[in-house]
Amino acid sequence: MTSKTPAAEPNDLGKYFIERANAGDVDGLVALYEPDAVLAFPPGNLATGHAEIREVYEQFLAAAPVLTPGRQHPVLVSNDLALTASTLTTGEVAVEIARRQPDGTWLWTLDQPVLIP
Template sequence: MPADRAPDTRVARTPDDSSRILVAAIERGDIDTVVSLYEPDAILFSKSGRLMHGLDAIRENNLGLIALKPTFTIDFITATISADGTLATNRMKAELNWTDKDGNPKQASVDTLEVLRKQPDGSWLYVIDDPYGSMRAGMEKR
């Protein structure tokens, strides 16, 4: 995961750490860390725009992604924190690479829009995660 800095913890101390930790956990197949980055009632969007609600759905979806054994190259992560310091948005642009079951290399762009909430312990967790949020207006439903 080439990035401007790699996380070495499971706890996001800044909003942008959440994206870095998530990508690193997916790459190493660590579903427990992936799920730990979400609030219990969080929402994750599918590529088609379908909403997945709660940790069980988020776990199931991300297990499918982990099965691809993907690698990510992060182009940038931009975090914006609300004036009161309790909410943030992340935008991450990254390239996702994997090999399909026939051995063919595949690539996709990920251009996220994420909403995070600061927790009482100072960590940040996803409330809404849309991996295609910035691209959604131009996408056809699949």
């Protein structure tokens, strides 16, 4: 299963992340990122670009985690950039930078999914 519904709003990315991760949809997760995006996960590691991000999520989803939506914070938008943040159910905070694409949709360009509370 692959879902590539584009994010019309920056906070759609977080919602789609939970849906796609719970569905085991690696391709759908990768589709949330720009081709040269940087993902800081697992903590202490950086994955750059779709190929490396795919490897991270293949390993992550191999354990079949069940993710629960946290609390999304109001998005902060400046022109074509947006700062998104969520407090996860674990109390950790995830922060991302999204960029508006030429077609008006949004993709993450920087993703720091786990910060110390």
